[in-house]
Amino acid sequence: MITPKTLKLSIKSLREFAKKRLPDEELIALDERDECPLETVRQMCSPDKLGIQLLFIPEEYGGFGGGAFDVYCVCEEMARIDLGVATAVLATFLGSDPITVGATPGQKKLWLSRIADEGILFAYGATEPDAGSDLGALQTTADRVMDGDRIVGYRINGSKQWISNGGIADAYTVLANTPGGPSWFVVERGASGFAQGKPENKHGIRLSNTAALSFTDVLVDPDRLIGGVEGQGLLQAQAVFGYTRLMVAAFGLGAGWSALDRAIPYSTKRIQAGAPLSEKQGYTHKLIVPHVVRLEAARAYIEETAERIDSGAEGSLNTEGAIAKYMATEAGNAAAEAGIQALGGYGYTHEYMVEKISRDVRITCIYEGTSEIMEMTISRDRWQLHLKTRGEYYHDRAREMETLHAKHPNVGAGLAAAAMHTLAGVMESARTGRLTRHQHILLRLGEWMAYAECAGALARRAVRIAEGKLPEKANRRFDAASLAAVARIFAREAALRVAQEGSRWVIGAGGKMPPLDFTALYATQADLLADMDSVADALYGRVGQALSPAHQLAHA
Numbered sequence: 001m002i003t004p005k006t007l008k009l010s011i012k013s014l015r016e017f018a019k020k021r022l023p024d025e026e027l028i029a030l031d032e033r034d035e036c037p038l039e040t041v042r043q044m045c046s047p048d049k050l051g052i053q054l055l056f057i058p059e060e061y062g063g064f065g066g067g068a069f070d071v072y073c074v075c076e077e078m079a080r081i082d083l084g085v086a087t088a089v090l091a092t093f094l095g096s097d098p099i100t101v102g103a104t105p106g107q108k109k110l111w112l113s114r115i116a117d118e119g120i121l122f123a124y125g126a127t128e129p130d131a132g133s134d135l136g137a138l139q140t141t142a143d144r145v146m147d148g149d150r151i152v153g154y155r156i157n158g159s160k161q162w163i164s165n166g167g168i169a170d171a172y173t174v175l176a177n178t179p180g181g182p183s184w185f186v187v188e189r190g191a192s193g194f195a196q197g198k199p200e201n202k203h204g205i206r207l208s209n210t211a212a213l214s215f216t217d218v219l220v221d222p223d224r225l226i227g228g229v230e231g232q233g234l235l236q237a238q239a240v241f242g243y244t245r246l247m248v249a250a251f252g253l254g255a256g257w258s259a260l261d262r263a264i265p266y267s268t269k270r271i272q273a274g275a276p277l278s279e280k281q282g283y284t285h286k287l288i289v290p291h292v293v294r295l296e297a298a299r300a301y302i303e304e305t306a307e308r309i310d311s312g313a314e315g316s317l318n319t320e321g322a323i324a325k326y327m328a329t330e331a332g333n334a335a336a337e338a339g340i341q342a343l344g345g346y347g348y349t350h351e352y353m354v355e356k357i358s359r360d361v362r363i364t365c366i367y368e369g370t371s372e373i374m375e376m377t378i379s380r381d382r383w384q385l386h387l388k389t390r391g392e393y394y395h396d397r398a399r400e401m402e403t404l405h406a407k408h409p410n411v412g413a414g415l416a417a418a419a420m421h422t423l424a425g426v427m428e429s430a431r432t433g434r435l436t437r438h439q440h441i442l443l444r445l446g447e448w449m450a451y452a453e454c455a456g457a458l459a460r461r462a463v464r465i466a467e468g469k470l471p472e473k474a475n476r477r478f479d480a481a482s483l484a485a486v487a488r489i490f491a492r493e494a495a496l497r498v499a500q501e502g503s504r505w506v507i508g509a510g511g512k513m514p515p516l517d518f519t520a521l522y523a524t525q526a527d528l529l530a531d532m533d534s535v536a537d538a539l540y541g542r543v544g545q546a547l548s549p550a551h552q553l554a555h556a
């Protein structure tokens with residue numbers, strides 16, 4: 001495990017490296033030329049230069065053995081620099097994941113040591129032209145090559161699509177159907193019959209190389225079958241989702257904040273109607289504060305999940321990874337879009353970067369599982385828990401929040417409890433009306449579950465920061481009082497969203513109105529504006545000198 005000091009130093013080196021090698025003008029030029037800066041990517045992964053991939057590799061194979069929390073911190077930082085370059089580094093990590101979870105000790109030693117010592121780049125080849133979200137539809141095959149009754153190799157045929165690092169990697173993990181089922185293979189660049197397509201012309205992450213792969217009778221040795229047993233591929237892919245989706249969640253977080261960190265200082269200098277935009281409540285409370293709040297809700301969930309992974313929690317935390325990814329990438333995407341609006345006409349030009357960030361972050365809602373697949377993953381799992389506990393799952397979570405609220409009444413835990421009780425009621429209406437037979441209801445439930453759970457995570461985080469119990473590595477952009485205000489704003493949104501949208505869709509699908517007290521739910525919105533004012537003040541460093549409503553009006 002990496003110490004907080006080492007992590008801090010690594011992030012500092014990463015920032016300095018990026019400042020020198022990837023200043024804004026260079027990023028804009030590369031984006032316009034649609035070019036992957038291969039040499040820079042290689043230097044980032046080279047053990048003699050930046051060696052960022054060493055953080056991800058276990059110590060026994062020459063790396064630093066970073067945990068999920070370290071990886072989240074580094075991924076957020078990389079995304080703040082450039083999501084295309086971050087994707088290139090991530091691809092090596094994703095590509096080596098089937099090895100990390102499923103390979104034999106010999107295979108691990110060979111490939112992970114090569115990543116650590118030589119800085120080789122990997123690509124992760126799962127998606128195919130007809131197999132995207134549904135990898136079960138995989139058509140690439142790996143047929144056994146026999147010598148008598150002994151397997152002496154595999155012959156791979158088929159194609160892969162949208163593969164990050166596809167055109168530049170040194171080695172590829174490739175998912176293919178064997179007689180025993182889907183399995184991962186390592187294929188090296190240069191293998192006979194293996195060809196890489198030209199880079200795709202993409203909407204965003206244009207600094208990332210994305211290419212198709214084709215395999216025509218590509219012969220590999222049997223020891224290239226990861227784990228040495230056929231049919232483990234989908235299980236191996238599933239086993240790392242909690243972890244890998246957390247990385248993409250951190251990308252959404254980093255990119256979203258990167259846009260806001262450009263919009264916030266811009267708004268202090270841009271004078272319109274006699275005052276800086278930062279002093280206009282209609283500006284900050286639409287274009288800045290709500291995005292900050294949603295990003296920080298996602299951060300709370302990411303950090304909790306990372307801590308659980310690092311403490312050896314049972315299971316793959318697949319659902320938690322999905323919640324983190326869904327919330328952070330949707331929030332990152334919305335924040336970047338608001339970033340363009342916040343800069344007005346300047347935001348719409350290349351020079352001010354927010355439009356590039358907005359194009360780049362869009363991919364995070366698509367790769368490593370689309371937002372809709374995340375909604376489905378979340379909903380299916382929590383629905384089972386609802387049934388198993390006879391409808392008590394979210395009531396139980398709500399009761400935990402009520403206990404927290406009794407001790408810490410200012411962190412929004414009571415509001416989070418309201419969101420969770422409401423969700424339990426909506427789910428029960430969906431059960432009695434058998435509404436999850438409608439896929440739309442199932443997926444919408446996934447969204448409300450994610451909101452309710454993030455409200456809980458953010459309330460807990462606000463308590464931990466107040467009690468000085470946040471891990472040393474955790475992000476500390478807000479002090480305890482401001483984070484409590486952030487938590488209250490988000491929990492209000494979660495409670496109302498679940499109630500309004502939940503009853504809308506339950507009734508819309510022919511179910512019975514859930515038992516909700518809307519008067520009480522609307523009452524939870526009291527002080528919303530005051531909390532938003534205080535978050536805006538914290539963001540603009542004017543804590544303790546909040547602008548009076550009269551001042552606001554004067555500058556409207």
Ligand SMILES: Cc1cc2nc3c(=O)[nH]c(=O)nc-3n(C[C@H](O)[C@H](O)[C@H](O)COP(=O)(O)OP(=O)(O)OC[C@H]3O[C@@H](n4cnc5c(N)ncnc54)[C@H](O)[C@@H]3O)c2cc1C
Pocket residue numbers: 091123124125126127131132133134161162163164165202205210363366367368369370371372373
């Ligand atoms: C730039 C880029 C880089 C990528 N890098 C990699 C990589 O390195 N390795 C790799 O293997 N793949 C990679 N991908 C592929 C990526 O993971 C897939 O694009 C993604 O999983 C979605 O698959 P798809 O494109 O086939 O869309 P589809 O699965 O066809 O989905 C299309 C739409 O339908 C929705 N949808 C799909 N199934 C359902 C359903 N059952 N119910 C309701 N809605 C549904 C989706 O949410 C989406 O909105 C990359 C893609 C891009 C664009």
